[in-house]
Amino acid sequence: MAATVQIHRWTGASPGSGADITSANTRMKQADNGTTDASNPVPAVTTSYSYWVSTRLNCTVTPATAISTLKWYSDGVSAGTGLTVKGAKASTGADSGYRQATSAIELEDVTNHTGIDAAVVDVASLTSGAPLSITGSISNPSTGAFGDFFVYQLFATSSATPGPMSARTYTWQYDET
């Protein structure tokens, strides 16, 4: 039987294995949750940031043998005028790279997010033809969270238009046997 794998968003100081966002929209906002009740202010000058969003795969039904070869990519579409979504994978240090988002600070600065493995990039550059490899695997009979995190954040500058940005789709890919 094929495994059941979900995308989970981790929030809070005790995130457990996070919340399933596979079939639900999740927001980048200035709070440590994904519910659709807040927005990001458009700054008069400089840049404002959403809290960072920590996502990871979670296996609820174990694979027959194993899952590996994880990839992450976006739809390749820009977030819009004055908006950029940047991200990186995270696996460094405690909690497999998870760091709770506690304020709207810049993800790019690794002194803020000490779990990030590399410099953040515009996620629109990560496409199905050029995905980001995510380290990790899970083998039968294990279940639960596996693989590195992919963490992303919305950057808004003064040229951004107030109001909801259009939805973007972010994809996880994996191989299974």
Added chain:
Amino acid sequence: MTMTNDVGIDLLKPNYDKSMFVSADTAYWEVLYDDGTVLSEAQGATYQQIVRSKLGSFQIIRNGTIVFEIHPRNGKTLYHLIYRRRSTIVGGSNIEVPRTVVFVVGLAPEGPFFIIDLENDEYFEDNSVIPTLERMPGEAKDLLPHWKT
């Protein structure tokens, strides 16, 4: 042993909401050995259990029909077989295609490799997948050059 099919065998499907089911969820692999015996995923066999030294053919079966089959070719036995169920899942609601699954089947090291896409009822050769493959349990290190390091 008789050939199996997925009609009336309570094929185990992944535990997704029905909106995320795909055609590949009702497909499975089966191998025919040189001695006439069969090993079937539908009967609980795992890829790791395949005995490569006596493989006669590898099949993908759906609705009782063989939708893809590969035999020894180009002087290679099926010792060189590589199989993957390659999936994508997408976050968000109202996504037109929230999940995809294709089968990747081929012969190491240089191919041919095929993508079997049951959702779109097609298969095609695509050897560009070779560098993307990571070694899985049951596969020898010497199958692909980048697995040796």
